[in-house]
Amino acid sequence: MTPNLKWKALFILAVILGCILFLIGLPKFPPTSLADIKDNFAHQIKLGLDLQGGTHLILQVQVQEAIAQDTDQTVQRLTDALRAKNISYTEIRRIDDTHILVRGIDPAGLNTFRDIINAQYSNIWDLSAAAGQDGGYTLSLRDAAKAQIQESTMNLSLETIERRINALGLTEPTIQLHGRNDNEILVQLPGEGDPTRAKAVIQEAGQLELRLVEDPNVYTSQADYMQKHGGILPPNTELVPGTASRTVNPADAGEAWYVLQRSNIITGRDLRTAVENRSVNNPGSYQVNFTLSPDAAKRFGPFTEANKGRQMAIVLEKRVYSAPVINGRIDDSGEITGSFSQQSAHDLAIVLSSGALPASIKYLEERTVGPSLGADSIRHGVQASVLSLLVVMIFMLFYYRLSGANAVLALILNLVILLAALAMFGAVLTLPGIAGVILTIGMGVDSNVLVFERIREELRNGKSAASAVQAGFDKAFLTIIDTHVTTVVSAFFLFLFGTGPIRGFAITLTIGLIANVFTAIYVSKTIFQYHLAKMDRQAELSI
Secondary structure, three states: OOHHHHHHHHHHHHHHHHHHHHHHOOOOOOOOOHHHHHHHHHHHOEEOHHHHOEEEEEEEEOHHHHHHHHHHHHHHHHHHHHHHOOOOOOEEEEEEOOEEEEEOOOHHHHHHHHHHHHHHOOOOEEEEEOOOOOOOEEEEEOHHHHHHHHHHHHHHHHHHHHHHHHHOOOOOOEEEEOOOOOOEEEEEEEOOOOOHHHHHHHHOOOOEEEEEEOOOOOEOOHHHHHHHOOOOOOOOEEEEEEEOOOOOOHHHOOEEEEEEEOOOOEEHHHEEEEEEEEOOOOOOOEEEEEEEOHHHHHHHHHHHHHOOOOEEEEEEOOOEEEOOEOOOOOOOEEEEEEEEOHHHHHHHHHHHHOOOOOOOEEEEEEEEEOHHHHHHHHHHHHHHHHHHHHHHHHHHHHHHHHHHHHHHHHHHHHHHHHHHHHHHHOOEEOHHHHHHHHHHHHHHHHHHHHHHHHHHHHHHOOOOHHHHHHHHHHHHHHHHHHHHHHHHHHHHHHHHHOOHHHHHHHHHHHHHHHHHHHHHHHHHHHHHHHHHHHOOOOOOOOO
16 A cells, blocks of 8 residues: 555544544443443434424514614603703603604704704704694604614524523524514524423513602502593603512512603613522522623712612513612612512523513414424434435445445445534534435435546546546546535525525535535545555456
8 A cells, every 4th residue: 555545544534433433422432332322423413493393483573662762762862961951941752663752942052952963863863843833843763773773673682582592501492583574583492392481581571671760659550540640641751560569470469550761771781790699688589689881880870879769660571570769879780679589580680691682572473393293204314314325325336336335435424424514513403404415415426426437438448447547536526526516505595595494404415515525536536546556457447
């Protein structure tokens, strides 16, 4: 054996051993029994939702809420800006989610008002005279700004849900935008037959808000408040439900309604950390302590300093969890108290620390896939793969004789490399992925047929066996590369624009094609060269 051929053989052997190590050598190494090998293989090859069962959810993000919240914050910022400039006005309020009405601006401060709008809001809001309002103006949210809020809301929702699901320890979830509508998210949880906890963490939108309480009285219902106040709410306030005591579960205390400022002081976006701890004042229960970002602390400190003695409501998912009195200045930390168990406090900490959803969500679709369907799919998929491989092997051995064994070895190594690559990169094998494996077998056969037919053609032209093998591989190389590259490009677009199962097909096909180039060109040629080095020069090549 020549030194060059020896190094090729060692490299191929190293690849084979590395692939076997990834497939059956981890995590129990070395495996001591066949059961260990099976366990390792099952652990390394992760199965998708369609193979092992699980939960399929489609969520819809209520992006309009994020737009309304942004409008409320603009109302508050504009109010603060006018007060800072001592500009009097009659009213500033939100008309709807995308319009703000400003009435009764002092004529002496009109130019300053316009300067504030032009300097701070001209890229987001359009200013125009309000129809039918004396001295009134309307701020209208621009379409480009609205689209940007919608896009950022969806991106933030996607990232937040992904962090929450991953924090639960679920294996290989699929979380991505879904369908033609920009406000839908697909969540697939393979192997999760009881998704109750995951749904609870997702549904807990975590819209933490700290709001000032405008009315210290607590009302039993909305009708109760309206009856006592003539059906009128103060400007820029709203009624928010909660409980009469500092408990989380409404069943533990009577329903209560609080009059809160519409705008918030702090939101979940301002949180830096959130952890569960044992409650000091309520032994046996837990609370959630949180810290704020430096920017939020700068706002929160002066606010609490200016509102000592007033109540501040802790609102989570549009419900008042508690409304403690501000006893002193608070800069960068706070707590959410209530009748939390350790698990519920931990889940709430996950929700808050993983980020607040910018808008609430609702479920459009929920399906639970049973494991029996997955087992049936696996069995039939494996049967189809094995049957196709056996038929191909028989054909290659019958048609190309001893050289067909070369092709069979290359095909088997191709499958080993493919499965090892899936294990190495943590890719999920789906039913379409199994179809990609079967297609890879077909592509591998095609490559070998191209090479073998070229070798036969060179032998018919009178070349020696060594020259025919060299010429056959050289002439078939460009054709093989061309067909594989075009297929990989197609698989790339399937991965780019497809959903989870289609992406699984694209991944397995791409890995299989790359492995096929290696086995059909490098490995197969090395086997031929080794065989030629052992055979007599006058002997004929079995092909």
